[in-house]
Amino acid sequence: MVRPPKTQQTPNLRRSILDTAWLQIAQLGAPALSLRGIARALGITAPAIYNYYPDRDALVTALIIEAYTSFGGAQLAARDSVPAEDLEGRMVAIGNAYRQWALTYPERYQLIFGTPIPGYATPMEQVFPAAARSLSALVSVVDALRLAGRLNAPDFPPPHPDFLPVFEMWQKFGDEYNPLSLSVAILIWTRVHGIVSLEIGRQIPPFGPDGAGLYEYEMQSIKKQFFIR
């Protein structure tokens, strides 16, 4: 039986491959992702996957885009759960959602921001839209702060001249684009990423009774530094 009749085939195999990949990643971690393992779980042979993804890296890229989409959705939902006038509240909501998503899906977080897949290099031109969207929630709040004259970021360093084209690419993703706001958002991002990445990598111990103490302290520091009240 070289090709099973359609009744015995997995419907929506393209979708099922991704679902099974997520299952494997959640259970065994991203580095253990294996085409043959996915095929085994689906009851098909490994080369069948090549009908839907040209190679393993293409599958990983699809997974990364899905992860970014989920992550960005959580970020935007958190922002929009607070009235637009309450910029402090929006910032805190985004920050909490950031850590919460990472703790809920640590493997997805490492898939996006780490380098857990051997030999894989993210094709940024494909991933950029989803990645930019996920940062746009924070950018929009920083920019609202700036427009309200409440952004405290004196002498902020400009991006390297070579990267002005990349900065300009951002204009495609919302008209709230502003170089300073984007730059400040990137810096804030490095700060939450620093804590969260070490936290899920179990390289720093938890702080406070519920483990969030250090993160909350850092969010307060970020607000104090950048918000003019």
Place this chain on the structure above:
Amino acid sequence: MVRPPKTQQTPNLRRSILDTAWLQIAQLGAPALSLRGIARALGITAPAIYNYYPDRDALVTALIIEAYTSFGGAQLAARDSVPAEDLEGRMVAIGNAYRQWALTYPERYQLIFGTPIPGYATPMEQVFPAAARSLSALVSVVDALRLAGRLNAPDFPPPHPDFLPVFEMWQKFGDEYNPLSLSVAILIWTRVHGIVSLEIGRQIPPFGPDGAGLYEYEMQSIKKQFFIR
């Protein structure tokens, strides 16, 4: 010829294995590390390595300890290059050495702080001494700041009660141990790590004419936040 005479053997094979591993990591990245590849480069067979390291993970652990030792040495040397009275100068020196080491050895940095080896989990009980030493440079400066009454860290969150034993383990590594100083050092570490890890992962663009703009801005912010002058 099942065993070649000693004149044809690689002298100090244990050491040569590590050296060759570093070569491979520098050239192809940590995830591409392969026992067979090392053996090939050394002109031996792969199972010969098992006479010196019980499995691949043991070799990786040895590499991580070496990387931490190199990293910690750079941190301590940077601290000691500035007079003990100049705490600001020491902090800046440590911070610059941190980024410089990471940019010089990005694969080693990811080997230590990332998760680039599929299926590998760091055995902390083995790595702890080398890891603690590498943070001790920063801890000692923060503690000197505290002892001078110049540390500004009000309401800093305490470590989670479950991790008090880990905090107490630090007492073995220098008598300058203090829970608050260690905690603040950890937070400062998350901030430099946040920038540096995203920088070497090419996930943020460089800032300023030489690419260090964002990092220098962040070091200034750290000083402003924690130093009482």
Place this chain on the structure above:
DNA sequence: AGATTTATATAAACACTGTATATTTACAAC
């Protein structure tokens, strides 16, 4: 010196991995 033990390598094999190629067959269109 000769026998014995130990250390250190190779050889061969196993179970994996991603991937390329050829083959087979179900299904759709003319």
Place this chain on the structure above:
DNA sequence: GTTGTAAATATACAGTGTTTATATAAATCT
């Protein structure tokens, strides 16, 4: 009803870490 295409399998190749058995150089003991 024939033809063409799409989607799967079968097979194979080169790579990986690791295990086992085996051979021999070197060290030790008598």
